[in-house]
Amino acid sequence: MKKWILSGMMISALGLSACSSSAVLKSDAGNITQDDLYQAMKTKYGTDTLQQLAIEKVLSNKYSVSNSEVDAQVKKVKEQLGDQFLSTLQQYGYADEKAYRKTVKLNLLEEKAVFKTIKVTDKELKNAYTDYKPEIKARHILVSDEAKANDIAAKLKAGAKFEDLAKENSEDTATASNGGDLGWFGTGVMDADFEKAAFALEKNQISAPVKTSYGYHIIQVLDKKKKQSFDELKKTLTNQVKESKMTEDKILKVLKSEFKDANVSISDKDLKNAVNFSSSSSLSQ
Structure with missing residues (x-):
């Protein structure tokens, strides 16, 4: 910003x-x-x-x-x-x-x-398409203490509702009241460690506690968008490559x-x- x-x-x-x-x-x-x-x-x-x-x-x-x-x-x-x-x-x-x-x-x-003023090659576009990950919709619970994160993870495995635990425990004040909902997001938006864990999850899967510079996150992916074809994504990929060179x-x-x-x-x-x-x-x- x-x-x-x-x-x-x-x-x-x-x-x-x-x-x-x-x-x-x-x-x-x-x-x-x-x-x-x-x-x-x-x-x-x-x-x-x-x-x-x-x-x-x-x-x-x-x-x-x-x-x-x-x-x-x-x-x-x-x-x-x-x-x-x-x-x-x-x-x-x-x-x-x-x-x-x-x-x-x-x-x-x-x-x-x-x-x-920026040129983009076909190779760069093809590499960008290979690396491209469609947006996901996720929610999370953030706490500063690892022991507390493990306790929350155990409660989730036992059947507790994610949104209830987020409202009660999450230190992310921007999302806690919404059950930890982060909405849709793509790569390059969140913390790198958070993204690595989130994009590796399957739909509805809940992660083990993930450590980032903000604390410990428990992440659940709610939905995933389908990857479009290369031609459909070509304009988006071109802009992404150019932005990386800007x-x-x-x-x-x-x-x-x-x-x-x-x-x-x-x-x-x-x-x-x-x-x-x-x-x-x-x-x-």
């Missing part, structure tokens, strides 16, 4: 005229003018915010991202985070879903620009090229670094 914060207040402040002297705050101790506010916010946030606005402006001129594409990405995150969706966004600095959607759109614009260096190289083609220039010398795309740039996955 990218940590860019597109604050409405910040964008508005940068839109103020630098020469304005209108007071935005008045007090007996003195006033704060629009110019004071602009200069303060420009110093603290200006370069990063201008860079984000510029990237969206430049890339939107050549590439398009539909509302449905943004909806699909947001839906995936909502399914993964459940009731913790909004609180997690706030932890990453987003005021609300609207602010997060702006970042999703920006990420998709970058993706389209970079994907255009490094920060590639993103920066493409952005430099796009900005050069668009003849981008900055008149405010204090913000000139907004077009200085380097490894220390504000870009962050």
Whole structure:
């Protein structure tokens, strides 16, 4: 998840005229003018915010991202985070879903620009198809203590209901109230050790306790999707291979090229670094 914060207040402040002297705050101790506010916010946030606005402006001129594409990405995150969706966004600095959607759109614009430069071979696609695992639907119970995990596993073998034990014991607060339901997910989403165990299970099979960096999980696979043919999956596989090659260096190289083609220039010398795309740039996955 990218940590860019597109604050409405910040964008508005940068839109103020630098020469304005209108007071935005008045007090007996003195006033704060629009110019004071602009200069303060420009110093603290200006370069990063201008860079984000510029990237969206430049890339939107050549590439398009539909509302449905943004909806699909947001839906995936909502399914993964459940009731913790909004609180997690706030932890990453987003005021609300609207602010997060702006970042999703920006990420998709970058993706389209970079994907255009990445080649995929037939061999890579065939290897990706061999490794491809269809989505599964699963639920889990997470506890921090191995002895407790073994006790829960024993209760399940004795016939206890999975959903009841999840509600009573799971430390995953995002899923416990739903009986541990994780919904549908594919590879590359969950913890690697969790995924290895989950995708090895048959439908309705319950795992022994699985240790990950989060604790001990007991996993049950509720359903599995059937693997589609190579032709049906070719577009999905192509995007997956391209995404695996989408490094920060590639993103920066493409952005430099796009900005050069668009003849981008900055008149405010204090913000000139907004077009200085380097490894220390504000870009962050």
